Amino acid sequence: MGRVVALFLAGLSWGMEAEGQVIVDNELDRADILIGEQVKLSTRVTVGSKQTVKFPNYNQADTLITGVEVVRTGDIDTVQLNDGQRMQLERDYYITSFDSALYSLPPMEVEVDGKTYQARQTLGLKVGSVPVDTVHVDQFEPPFAVVDAPFVWRGHLLGKTIVLWLLAIVIFAIAIRLSSRKPVRRKVVIKPPTPPCKKATIKMERLRPLIEQATSDMENKQFFIQLTDILRLYLKERYGFNAQESTTQEIIDGLEAQLDPTAQRQLQEVFSTADFVKFAKHTTNDMERRRCFDTAADFLQSTRDEVMEQPQPIVNIVTFSDARQHKIRVVLWCLLGVAFIGCAFWFVWMVIEIWKTFL
Numbered sequence: 001m002g003r004v005v006a007l008f009l010a011g012l013s014w015g016m017e018a019e020g021q022v023i024v025d026n027e028l029d030r031a032d033i034l035i036g037e038q039v040k041l042s043t044r045v046t047v048g049s050k051q052t053v054k055f056p057n058y059n060q061a062d063t064l065i066t067g068v069e070v071v072r073t074g075d076i077d078t079v080q081l082n083d084g085q086r087m088q089l090e091r092d093y094y095i096t097s098f099d100s101a102l103y104s105l106p107p108m109e110v111e112v113d114g115k116t117y118q119a120r121q122t123l124g125l126k127v128g129s130v131p132v133d134t135v136h137v138d139q140f141e142p143p144f145a146v147v148d149a150p151f152v153w154r155g156h157l158l159g160k161t162i163v164l165w166l167l168a169i170v171i172f173a174i175a176i177r178l179s180s181r182k183p184v185r186r187k188v189v190i191k192p193p194t195p196p197c198k199k200a201t202i203k204m205e206r207l208r209p210l211i212e213q214a215t216s217d218m219e220n221k222q223f224f225i226q227l228t229d230i231l232r233l234y235l236k237e238r239y240g241f242n243a244q245e246s247t248t249q250e251i252i253d254g255l256e257a258q259l260d261p262t263a264q265r266q267l268q269e270v271f272s273t274a275d276f277v278k279f280a281k282h283t284t285n286d287m288e289r290r291r292c293f294d295t296a297a298d299f300l301q302s303t304r305d306e307v308m309e310q311p312q313p314i315v316n317i318v319t320f321s322d323a324r325q326h327k328i329r330v331v332l333w334c335l336l337g338v339a340f341i342g343c344a345f346w347f348v349w350m351v352i353e354i355w356k357t358f359l
Helices: 002-020 155-179 196-207 217-239 248-254 261-279 286-303 322-358
Strands: 023-028 032-034 038-048 063-065 068-081 086-097 101-105 109-112 115-118 123-128 185-190 314-319
Touching: 023 123, 038 109, 063 101, 086 123, 155 322, 196 217, 196 286, 217 261, 217 286, 248 261, 261 286
Parallel strands: 032 123
Antiparallel strands: 023 038, 038 086, 063 068, 068 086, 101 123, 109 115, 185 314
16 A cells, blocks of 8 residues: 555656646758758757746847857747646747858757746758859859840820820710710809898898997988988888888888887887987987887898798799800810810820830
8 A cells, every 4th residue: 555655646746747848949941042042940948837938039140059040930839738747849940151160050049937948959051152163254144234125114105194084085975965866055154142030130230330429410310310210121121011202100100010019119119219210300318328229239130031032942944045055065066076086085095005005
């Protein structure tokens, strides 16, 4: 029984030792190269799966030893072993030499868990020189002259090809127009007039500074004349009532059926005050002028028509006369002929340019 336990403990300790054992190997894919050729130096490390491995890092043109340079360093490749209990890491270093000699490469050093381990092999690299016949130099062929490529694309050809396509599109469009028997028409869009309320509001804003500037009797009178003129023009355009040639009472009576009592009262107040100023030489102060102005503005907003204030543009389709139709077709035929001739000459010129390019 004791012997079995001893064997079990020995096997367990051997397995733990094998799991923590670090093995470092070096290998060259070939040991004999010419000057300037590259050779791959592979470094493999076999360690436990939980150990940390740090390979040496070399930049381009770093040297392993004097005369041997590192060209580049590859990535680390990892392979799991023993059901994930161990792993093998491999990294390739590409080296070269520009001096012919026999080099002894030192063992690669790898750091595992902070401890340095060396490879088990010491590698040799033989770098040979290229044999050159320096006696019979006349047997060497002279250098070849520079040979032009068979085709060189010219950027301007692309732009000229686009012009050719545009001419073809113009010819196609004119031909479609001439083949159609439909008369030539033009869409005319008539801008709608300014709505009555908007027009009156704009004029009211221009009149607003005179509320405080009308200090004299003449300026006071001019203020109310302009204010009533704005309202009279608005009533004419809004209701179709000739308010510009009517008295205040005629306006109130004529629009009685179309205005509510509030609007009638507002209109009566503004026109009555204006009549006192114009005919009775009544003088108003800033407060009275502002009250009349605000009353007129409220009247405009309360009587505005939403449909009338959002007019739509008038679109008319105008058909040209027969004489003008004939002139247009003559012009189109002339343009078609010019475009066709230009397209033909441009096509021939393009063919010649492309032919020269390939020669």
